[in-house]
Amino acid sequence: MSEHKTTEILQEEAAKLWGEIEAKKAEGKFAAKDRTAIPQQEMPSQDPVVRAKNMSEVALGYTETQARVEAERCIQCGGAPCKKGCPVSVPIPEFIKHIQAGDFKGAVDTIKNTNLLPAICGRVCPQEKQCQSFCTVGKMLKSPEKAVAIGRLERFVADWERSNNLISVPTPKPDTGKKVAVIGSGPAGLTVAADIRREGHSVTVFEAFQKTGGVMVYGIPEFRLPKAIVAKEVENLKKMGVEFKTSFLVGRTATLDQLLTEQGFDAAFIGTGAGLPKFMHIEGENLIGVFSANEYLTRSNLMKAYDRDHADTPLYDAKRVAVFGGGNVAMDGARTALRLGAEKVYCVYRRTRAEMPARIEEVAHAFEEGVDFHFLENPTKFIGDEKGKLIGVELLSYELGEPDASGRRKPVAIPGTEHVLDIDAAVIALGNDSNPLMSQTTQGLNVTKYGNIIVDENQKTSIARVWAGGDIVLGAATVILAMGEGRRAAASMNEYLAGK
Amino acid sequence: MHKILEKRQLSYDKERDQSVFYYKVEAPEIARNRKAGQFIIFQIDEDYGERIPLTIADANAEEGWIAIVFQTVGATTRRFSMTFNEGDYVPVLVGPLGKPTHIEKKDGIIVCVGGGIGIAPLHPIVQANHAIGNKVVTIIGARTKELLFFEDEMRKASDELIVVTDDGSYGRKAVVTVPLTELCEKEKVSEIVSIGPAIMMKFCVAAAKPFGVPITTSLNTIMIDGTGMCGCCRVKVGDKTKFVCVDGPEFNGYEVDFDNMMQRMTAFKDKEREADHKCRVGLDAGKVKA
Numbered sequence: 001m002s003e004h005k006t007t008e009i010l011q012e013e014a015a016k017l018w019g020e021i022e023a024k025k026a027e028g029k030f031a032a033k034d035r036t037a038i039p040q041q042e043m044p045s046q047d048p049v050v051r052a053k054n055m056s057e058v059a060l061g062y063t064e065t066q067a068r069v070e071a072e073r074c075i076q077c078g079g080a081p082c083k084k085g086c087p088v089s090v091p092i093p094e095f096i097k098h099i100q101a102g103d104f105k106g107a108v109d110t111i112k113n114t115n116l117l118p119a120i121c122g123r124v125c126p127q128e129k130q131c132q133s134f135c136t137v138g139k140m141l142k143s144p145e146k147a148v149a150i151g152r153l154e155r156f157v158a159d160w161e162r163s164n165n166l167i168s169v170p171t172p173k174p175d176t177g178k179k180v181a182v183i184g185s186g187p188a189g190l191t192v193a194a195d196i197r198r199e200g201h202s203v204t205v206f207e208a209f210q211k212t213g214g215v216m217v218y219g220i221p222e223f224r225l226p227k228a229i230v231a232k233e234v235e236n237l238k239k240m241g242v243e244f245k246t247s248f249l250v251g252r253t254a255t256l257d258q259l260l261t262e263q264g265f266d267a268a269f270i271g272t273g274a275g276l277p278k279f280m281h282i283e284g285e286n287l288i289g290v291f292s293a294n295e296y297l298t299r300s301n302l303m304k305a306y307d308r309d310h311a312d313t314p315l316y317d318a319k320r321v322a323v324f325g326g327g328n329v330a331m332d333g334a335r336t337a338l339r340l341g342a343e344k345v346y347c348v349y350r351r352t353r354a355e356m357p358a359r360i361e362e363v364a365h366a367f368e369e370g371v372d373f374h375f376l377e378n379p380t381k382f383i384g385d386e387k388g389k390l391i392g393v394e395l396l397s398y399e400l401g402e403p404d405a406s407g408r409r410k411p412v413a414i415p416g417t418e419h420v421l422d423i424d425a426a427v428i429a430l431g432n433d434s435n436p437l438m439s440q441t442t443q444g445l446n447v448t449k450y451g452n453i454i455v456d457e458n459q460k461t462s463i464a465r466v467w468a469g470g471d472i473v474l475g476a477a478t479v480i481l482a483m484g485e486g487r488r489a490a491a492s493m494n495e496y497l498a499g500k
Numbered sequence: 501m502h503k504i505l506e507k508r509q510l511s512y513d514k515e516r517d518q519s520v521f522y523y524k525v526e527a528p529e530i531a532r533n534r535k536a537g538q539f540i541i542f543q544i545d546e547d548y549g550e551r552i553p554l555t556i557a558d559a560n561a562e563e564g565w566i567a568i569v570f571q572t573v574g575a576t577t578r579r580f581s582m583t584f585n586e587g588d589y590v591p592v593l594v595g596p597l598g599k600p601t602h603i604e605k606k607d608g609i610i611v612c613v614g615g616g617i618g619i620a621p622l623h624p625i626v627q628a629n630h631a632i633g634n635k636v637v638t639i640i641g642a643r644t645k646e647l648l649f650f651e652d653e654m655r656k657a658s659d660e661l662i663v664v665t666d667d668g669s670y671g672r673k674a675v676v677t678v679p680l681t682e683l684c685e686k687e688k689v690s691e692i693v694s695i696g697p698a699i700m701m702k703f704c705v706a707a708a709k710p711f712g713v714p715i716t717t718s719l720n721t722i723m724i725d726g727t728g729m730c731g732c733c734r735v736k737v738g739d740k741t742k743f744v745c746v747d748g749p750e751f752n753g754y755e756v757d758f759d760n761m762m763q764r765m766t767a768f769k770d771k772e773r774e775a776d777h778k779c780r781v782g783l784d785a786g787k788v789k790a
Contacts, residue, residue, distance in 0.1 A: 210594075249594055286735070286764065303550065304547065316767065
């Protein structure tokens with residue numbers, strides 16, 4: 001592990017580089033090769049030893065100087081390959097050009113033309129698999145990890161706008177008298193709400209939980225995405241006139257059909273997410289101490305159980321926690337376990353670090369914080385004591401074989417390698433199936449055999465006046481993909497409403 | 501926000517210092533769509549409150565209210581009962597949740613068995629069966645007379661009501677399985693619905709088994725979201741893991757692994773005791789100040 005650099009050190013390094021850049025510019029000798037010679041600016045972060053015990057945000061965000069220096073690394077290559085890697089096609093070179101000119105407001109406004117939630121996406125997008133993987137600079141340096149840090153720049157300008165109170169809320173067009181129901185207040189729903197409200201239609205967002213934000217509130221922990229940022233985005237939508245109804249479970253409190261008929265909604269968008277945790281169906285899975293990642297994270301995040309002095313929702317005390325899975329949710333679970341006081345946290349994944357689907361930065365953070373990774377292992381059964389409490393897990397070792405359908409090398413079990421790991425809590429983070437509630441309570445809504453809602457290229461479902469998007473369509477995916485689907489749906493819905 | 505229209509104490513258990521309360525709460529949307537067997541989740545604080553599931557004990561769609569009945573077994577229910585009064589508002593209330601009871605016309609009688617706090621969730625099921633013309637015999641039981649409630653409501657909704665207490669202080673001195681077995685012996689019983697402590701439901705299943713009568717049990721496991729998202733409420737039913745919140749709360753009693761369910765319900769027992777103790781101390785301190 002490399003030495004942790006404080007924000008002050010990083011700022012000093014950036015200031016020195018900035019001086020050199022300015023000097024070269026003054027001499028008129030600042031060329032593309034000078035840009036690519038600038039080292040990628042490291043993200044300032046809390047010291048791993050300190051942060052592993054607190055819930056505050058880990059990544060602290062670029063300083064202004066760092067952002068200016070990092071922006072100079074973009075060579076404005078033409079063709080904008082980065083933009084093609086973005087699910088909502090943010091005009092990346094343009095917003096970076098604004099930063100290069102010192103115009104941060106211009107930069108954030110440019111992003112917001114296509115992405116309404118830059119403070120969130122800058123934090124949780126898997127940039128290394130999207131925009132940054134196409135970056136010409138990264139390619140020139142033969143490492144996508146050395147690409148221009150687009151996500152960090154996006155975050156910087158969004159945070160700059162928020163902390164300087166410069167957020168401008170778009171003024172909706174005059175009221176059209178049409179009503180739209182948005183079901184679910186996660187990234188897909190919020191995107192749809194904004195895009196439709198802008199056109200002057202009235203929008204009501206229905207949320208089953210007591211708080212808005214969906215997975216950004218119950219799933220992604222505070223240390224990765226502060227809840228105040230999500231709350232701010234919702235507040236902006238309220239300022240635009242979007243109405244929010246919490247503790248309203250569409251399908252039960254009112255059915256979709258009731259909304260569309262009795263309650264007079266002209267159209268509806270279903271963005272209910274992937275909310276049915278997968279279990280492994282192995283022995284001992286119902287022992288006390290075995291949790292789905294959804295439960296473990298919801299207790300801590302939404303119910304604020306980490307705040308032991310105030311929260312009524314209890315936490316399960318555990319000293320040795322094993323998290324199963326290799327995605328972002330697994331990293332969130334493992335890092336939450338550390339913060340909740342576990343002495344030892346394992347992450348058990350049946351492939352290797354190279355195949356992990358989690359964001360590179362989250363994996364790196366988990367390593368730095370002391371999560372103990374058990375690669376090429378998979379549980380075969382959970383072991384309990386006489387009171388039904390978890391005391392261990394039996395693991396089987398694997399090796400990598402031929403690539404499978406996902407293109408990743410398939411893990412193959414090595415017979416006879418069973419061994420026991422002593423743990424007192426297990427967190428299963430193997431993804432989610434789709435929640436069947438909407439399809440069970442809505443006649444004629446076509447779903448796949450996995451329960452995902454079937455939509456056409458405009459996100460339209462099998463029911464008239466109903467669109468869907470996000471994880472309920474995609475299966476468990478990412479915030480930005482959900483937003484991409486939301487944008488597409490909203491465009492189609494606006495077109496429909498305009499012609500109505 | 502849901503206004504509390506009526507609050508009544510239904511019983512007090514001296515031995516355990518626990519009370520049972522009835523709250524009638526304004527909830528027009530829930531009242532309109534709810535069916536027998538469904539439940540709600542409430543919180544007494546939007547930010548820090550825990551989510552407590554309670555089966556709806558009564559409702560009126562025209563008047564727009566539902567009734568919930570709960571026992572002060574933990575910190576939240578205790579604080580709710582002591583600090584929320586008529587005219588106050590319940591900050592979070594979501595529902596109706598879960599699948600409704602399957603109610604259909606049957607040839608034989610329906611025996612509804614409610615034990616302790618389980619009498620409350622049984623009430624709408626008795627009502628619904630009665631409403632479609634099923635002959636309903638209801639058995640309600642408690643440890644002692646003071647803990648019985650809803651006797652009049654149940655009598656009104658049933659064709660016959662049998663009351664039992666463990667100590668014989670009221671009604672017949674027996675546990676609920678005794679009249680249940682007798683009914684199975686004497687009458688043509690089409691279905692049994694049993695709601696109460698897990699151990700009672702387990703014994704009802706054992707009592708029903710020799711007669712091969714179908715028995716439905718309603719489970720009250722720990723929940724968080726109540727919409728199928730977390731799996732906290734899961735329990736083994738047959739050879740499958742089921743979520744009580746979305747697959748239930750009612751299941752075929754013969755298939756429920758009650759031992760697994762009872763174990764899982766102890767997961768946070770120590771924490772609950774600790775919180776309840778702190779809560780009592782806090783409320784007592786409040787009283788002294790006042």
